Amino acid sequence: MILSQRLYISPFFLLLVGGRTKAVIEMAKVQKKSTSIQNQSTNPLIDDLMDIGFTQNEAKTYFALISLESSSASNLVRITGIRDSKIYQILDRIEKKGFITVQNGTPKKYMAVHPTAPLENMRLIYEKEYQNKKRLINRLATILPPMYHENEDTPKLAYIIKGKKNILNHIKRLTEEAEISAVLMMPNEEIIQLLEKPIKRLQDMDIDLKLGIYYKVASSVNPLLKIQSIACECFFLIIDNRVLLTVSGWKTDKWHAIWTTETSLIEVSSGYFASPCCAYESDSTLSCNPQKKTNKKT
Secondary structure, three states, X not given: OOOOOOOOOOHHHHHHHHHHHHHHHHHHHHHHHHHHHHOHHHOHHHHHHHHOOOOHHHHHHHHHHOOOOOEOHHHHHHHHOOOHHHHHHHHHHHHHHOOEEEEOOOOOEEEEOXXXXXXXXXXXXXXXXXXXXXXXXXXXHHHHHHHOOOOOOOOOOEEEEXXXXXXXXXXXXXXXHOOOEEEEEEOOHXXXXXXXXXXXXXXXXXXXXXXXXXXXXXOOOOOOOOEEEEOOOOOEEEEOOOEEEEEEOXXXXXXEEEEEOOHHHHHHHHHHHHOOOOEEOOOOOEOOOHHHHHHHHO
16 A cells, blocks of 8 residues: 655745755855955956055955945955955945945945046046146256255256257246246247246246346237336246246247256346346337437437
8 A cells, every 4th residue: 555645845944945045055156256356366457456556455355346236344254355354444445535335234235336436536636646746846856956065166057958849848847836936038929929828827826927028029919918028039037046048049940948057147137137228118219229328318
């Protein structure tokens, strides 16, 4: 006699087995991802993140989060292999960088934000730091050379600069360094136009600015510019009475200039602006013309 029996399976047993099966699958996924992340120490993306300011553990953690919808800190410990005593500090630093957000709850959930915005913010920060350091280097390049101890027999510092574009770039850089005063003598309208932005920058700064323009082109200059008409075609720049850049060959394509911190040359050039022998008077006479002075007296 064959007895047939039905096997009764409790729904609670099925739920338990099913739940455990799901947990095992999830744990297998985590283990697989953990192995993958922990082997990422040579990943070039990890190196790239470290190059822009991430630590290695921050890079590994963010690299794990960016492919997840969200994750708890304990899950990230399993994935990355980072100790749980450090993971919260690491997550806090990544959040301050703007690359992740935190969802409060029990437990807290951490989510990566879209990388475009934080990367753009980081780019702007680095660009600002670069510009600040560039200005500082330019300033030191102006201030430190004259402070260098030299013997009386040691020639003063001077450089030869060649090329129109190169010289104009030096002029623009020097105008950015100005802190106290600037003297700029310009011989023609083309050069005035080329230096329009540096001149405006100098005007906007709270410094003593003196502009000298060759009298034949002075009428074409923006009337808002406070200028002095000059009787000679000269082209030089003095910044803070420390640096002189004098330019020759500007009538041709072969521009060349002398950049110097020689104090005597700076004093002569600076005095040249105020000299009555260089000023052009409104009656089209040179104030230093002896013949004209004689005629005026008679």
